[in-house]
Amino acid sequence: MDKLSIKAPVNSLTSAKMQIKSGANEIYLSYISDKIKNLSFSGRGKTSINKVQTQMNYTDFCKIIELAHHNNVKVELAANVPMSGDSPGGGHEFQNEYIEYIREAITAGIDGIIVGDLGNLILLNKVDISTHITASTFFGVQNLFHVLQLEKLNVDKVCLPHHFTFEEMKAICDKTSMDIEVFAHFGCSFIESTCSLYHHASEKIDFGVPCRANFKIDGDDTCENILDMGEDCALCKLPEIIESGVKSIKMIGRELDYKLSSTITYVYSYAIQELTKGKNIHFILNELKNKIDFSFWDKSFCSIKRCKYNDFSYYI
Numbered sequence: 001m002d003k004l005s006i007k008a009p010v011n012s013l014t015s016a017k018m019q020i021k022s023g024a025n026e027i028y029l030s031y032i033s034d035k036i037k038n039l040s041f042s043g044r045g046k047t048s049i050n051k052v053q054t055q056m057n058y059t060d061f062c063k064i065i066e067l068a069h070h071n072n073v074k075v076e077l078a079a080n081v082p083m084s085g086d087s088p089g090g091g092h093e094f095q096n097e098y099i100e101y102i103r104e105a106i107t108a109g110i111d112g113i114i115v116g117d118l119g120n121l122i123l124l125n126k127v128d129i130s131t132h133i134t135a136s137t138f139f140g141v142q143n144l145f146h147v148l149q150l151e152k153l154n155v156d157k158v159c160l161p162h163h164f165t166f167e168e169m170k171a172i173c174d175k176t177s178m179d180i181e182v183f184a185h186f187g188c189s190f191i192e193s194t195c196s197l198y199h200h201a202s203e204k205i206d207f208g209v210p211c212r213a214n215f216k217i218d219g220d221d222t223c224e225n226i227l228d229m230g231e232d233c234a235l236c237k238l239p240e241i242i243e244s245g246v247k248s249i250k251m252i253g254r255e256l257d258y259k260l261s262s263t264i265t266y267v268y269s270y271a272i273q274e275l276t277k278g279k280n281i282h283f284i285l286n287e288l289k290n291k292i293d294f295s296f297w298d299k300s301f302c303s304i305k306r307c308k309y310n311d312f313s314y315y316i
Contacts, residue, residue, distance in 0.1 A: 004241065004272050005248035007076070007181065008265045011054050015258030016064040020071050022262040023269025026248065027068060028114060030054075030078040031061035031105070035097040042078035043116065043138075054254045062108045069109065077105040078254075080116030080136040099127055106131055112156070121153050132156045134181070137188070144172050151178055159250060162187060162231055162308065166240045173245030182241060183308070184234040184249035185264050232306035233297075238271055239281055240309065263292065 008024035010016045019027055030042035032055045040055060056064070068075045079102055098120065102113055112132030115121050116139065124133070134157040135141070135150050147158055157179040160169065164182070173180050188211070214223035234241065234249070241249065249268065253261040267288060274284045288294055300306070 003276055004238070004246070006184075006265060006268055006272070007248050007250045009251060009254040009256070009261055010064060011254045012056050012258065013060045013063055013067075015261065016067060018258050018262035019265055020068065020073050022266040023273075024073060024265050026074040026076060026111075027064075028076040028078050028250075029056070029061070029064065029254070031056055031058050033097070033101050035094075035101070041081045041098055041101045043081045058104070058108075061105075065109045074111040075109075076132075076134060077102065077110045077113045079105075079113045079120070080138055081120070082117050082138065095123060099123070099129070102129060102131075114159075115155075121150075121155070125154060134159060137161050137183070144175055147172055147176055147178065147180075151176060157181055157247070159183070166244045166309065169241075169244035169246055179247040180245065181248045181250055182234075182246050184238075184241070184251060184268060186232055186252035187250075231308040233301040234308040235267065235271060235285070235301075236281055236307065237309045238268070238275060242272075242275065267292070267297070 005025040006023060007026040007028055008019040008022075010019055010027045010029040016027060016029070030040060033041055035041075042055070065075050079098070081098070102124070105113070106129075110131070112134055113124075113129075114134045114136050115124065116136035118139070121133070121135070133155050135155045137159045139146070139150065139158075141147055141150070141158055141160055150158055155178060158176075159181040160172070162183060164172075169180065169182065211227040212225070213227070214225050215227075216223055217226070238249075251261065251264055251268070253264070270288060270291070271281065271284050274287065275281065279287075285294075
């Protein structure tokens with residue numbers, strides 16, 4: 001069984017140390033740029049709504065890259081701001097600053113960048129930015145044709161939205177030379193970039209998470225969760241993900257406390273390690289219960305069936 005790579009979020013030097021120790025093979029992060037007041041070139045606020053710093057200064061950014069490379073861990077820059085159009089008045093200041101943000105990261109030794117917008121991707125090709133490029137899930141990839149078009153634009157890896165079945169993942173992996181990535185923990189329930197409910201971007205105003213909220217339905221006094229597809233955890237589906245040919249799994253959580261996000265990384269890392277030894281996933285889950293306090297995992301995900309890749313019928 002092939003080894004599956006884990007890409008984990010990092011928001012500080014401390015979190016980088018914890019994620020690497022917990023088994024991350026890749027990390028992704030962004031550094032603070034003074035060019036944008038509230039948001040950033042990574043599409044996130046500089047401080048999350050729960051007061052967690054989502055980015056670090058450039059000095060720590062460079063230290064994290066050095067630390068990661070010392071431990072044979074790859075580093076990707078989150079440069080997935082949804083757009084970099086012309087500035088008011090028709091100037092190109094925003095585009096130029098976006099390119100400068102990426103070039104400074106390349107100078108620091110970054111291994112690749114995550115891009116989330118077609119215009120930005122075309123811009124990078126135009127100015128001849130030559131580094132490993134991952135197409136973010138914001139591209140909302142629908143099928144193999146879409147993947148192959150991104151390949152023509154010099155994309156090296158594609159992160160698929162959550163709606164793909166394992167058969168579809170395998171069909172894409174078999175017909176492209178690019179690496180394919182999927183989400184393993186947390187993330188959007190829908191086909192990214194299509195619902196128009198952008199949230200958790202760490203704005204100063206807390207919009208909440210509308211797709212996980214309860215709503216009153218016309219003619220009914222009860223509140224129902226009508227938008228949430230209940231997708232948080234893919235731990236039990238790791239064997240199917242590996243068999244599909246997917247190269248890496250991505251964890252969400254730059255806005256989370258590093259202790260929580262690194263624990264999530266550890267759980268997946270341990271499971272993948274034991275799967276490569278031929279162990280059954282359910283046997284591995286029982287082993288994990290003896291290694292960590294698994295009650296929070298069971299309460300938050302298992303007992304309420306917040307499982308990824310479990311039922312694809314609701315996407316039809």
